[in-house]
Amino acid sequence: MAGIKKGRLVPILAGGVAAVAVAVGGGLWWIDKQKYEKTDNAFVAADKVTIAPLVDGYVAEVLVDDNQAVRPGQVLVRIDPATLKARLAQAEANAQALEAAVSAVDDKARLEQAMIAQKAAAVESAHAQASWADSELKRYGALAREGWVSPQRAQTARNAQEQAIAGVSQAKAALEAERRVAQSLGSAKDQSLAQAAAARAAAEQTRIDLSRTEIRAPVAGVVGARGVRVGQYVRPGGALMSLVPLADAYVVANFKETQVARLRIGQPVTIHADAFGDEAIKGRIESFAPATGAEFALIPVENAVGNFTKITQRLPVRIAIDPNQKLAGGLRPGLSLEVKVDVTRDTGPSFAESGGRPTRFARQGATQ
Structure with a gap:
């Protein structure tokens, strides 16, 4: 009996140890599950710039x-800037030529002003001549009626008076013609100014292209x-190439939709990268994506079919990396990560409260 009892004791002890191990493991798993949300569907990202x-x-x-x-x-x-330098020289020469054309119009406008003054003086002279011819006609007409001078002399005075009146009209017409020429010069100047401005703009554009x-x-x-x-x-x-700002790298973690209810902006995150072994990197939740990853796929999923099968969706969560860490600058976009969020911290807005809007909370917290 003692041998049988001894033989049964080993399985009983083994079963007890196993039960204790399961209980302890289950307890630890439960505690960990209550405190953290984890995912290994995460990677490093950066806002790379394509140089063109x-x-x-x-x-x-x-x-x-x-x-x-x-x-x-x-x-x-x-x-090679040779072609653009030639274009710039041509554009600058064209601009200078058009600016010279504006100066030429100004010179001609000043000349026209002098010509207008001259024609105005000619009008005054014609008026004076007409006034003198009119007085001569009156004087000789009176003398001719009294018989002191011949009718031919009176006729000569009349002809002179008519010529003087015609001279006034001619002088006025010449003055009006000069004024119209001056007006046309104003329009020509406006056109030349517009052409010169366009030429300067073309030269400036070529200068910009040269700097590029x-x-x-x-x-x-x-x-x-x-x-x-x-x-x-x-x-x-x-x-031509890409620039990757490694100092501004961040983490995109895709959590299941059943996990995001307990996530809040600003909650601390522990990050493990396969490339760094067991060393951890600290970060904080910065924002939630406005839609699940399937919504941004090139071919969106069409669920309005008869053979629909519900699949748990994943929501991208952006995580800011605390910069004051020796490994922070070593992350490379595309690296696989495992992230663990401490959901016991009641920090910023939750997923439902944030509405997907990024806040400055996590960024400020990451710099502390």
Whole structure:
């Protein structure tokens, strides 16, 4: 009996240990489940910038290498500027010619003002001549009626008076013609000014295009996907390389829709990257996406069919990385991650309260 009891004791003890282990493990799992929400459907992302030229031409220099860190404003590529320099010289010469045309119109306008003054003086002179001829006609007419002078002399005075009146009309017409010429010069000046402004704008545009032959880094980052080479002919919009701002990398974690109810903006997040082994990185929830990942797919899922099967959807959650960590700058976009959110922290708005609107709470918390 003692041997049988001893033989039964080992399984009983083993079963007891197993039961205790299951109980302890289940308890730990339950505690962990209540405190954290986890997902391994997460990756590193960054707002990379595609570098493309704004002018066409042949590449004269490529001043960066693959995987090189660059600072904002640093020259990345130079395009041969010879053609644009020639265009700029031509545009500037054209602008100068049109500005000279404006000056010529001004000079002619001043000359016309002098001519108008001269014609106005001629009108005054014609009026004076007409007045004198009228007085002569009156005097000789009276003398002719009294028989002191011959009728021919009176007729001569009448002819002179008519010529003087015609001279007044002629002088007035000449004055009006000069005034009309002056008005036309005003219109010609406006046209010349518009043409000169267009020429200056064209020269400025060419000057801008010339400055764009030096392609500079818009942000700080690391060069990637460099496909440009010296001698290559490039066109506006063609991708030359990409800049990845590693310092501004963030995490996109896709949580199941059954998990997001307990998530809040600002909650602390522990991040594990396969590339870093067991070392953890700290972060905070920054915002919730406005739709599930399926809504942004190239081919949206059509659920209005008869064979519909409910599938748990995932919602992208953006997580800001605390910058004051030695591994923060080592994350590369595309790396796989496992994230764990401490949902016991009652911080910012919840998923339902935020409405998908990003706030400054998490960004401020990440810098503390």
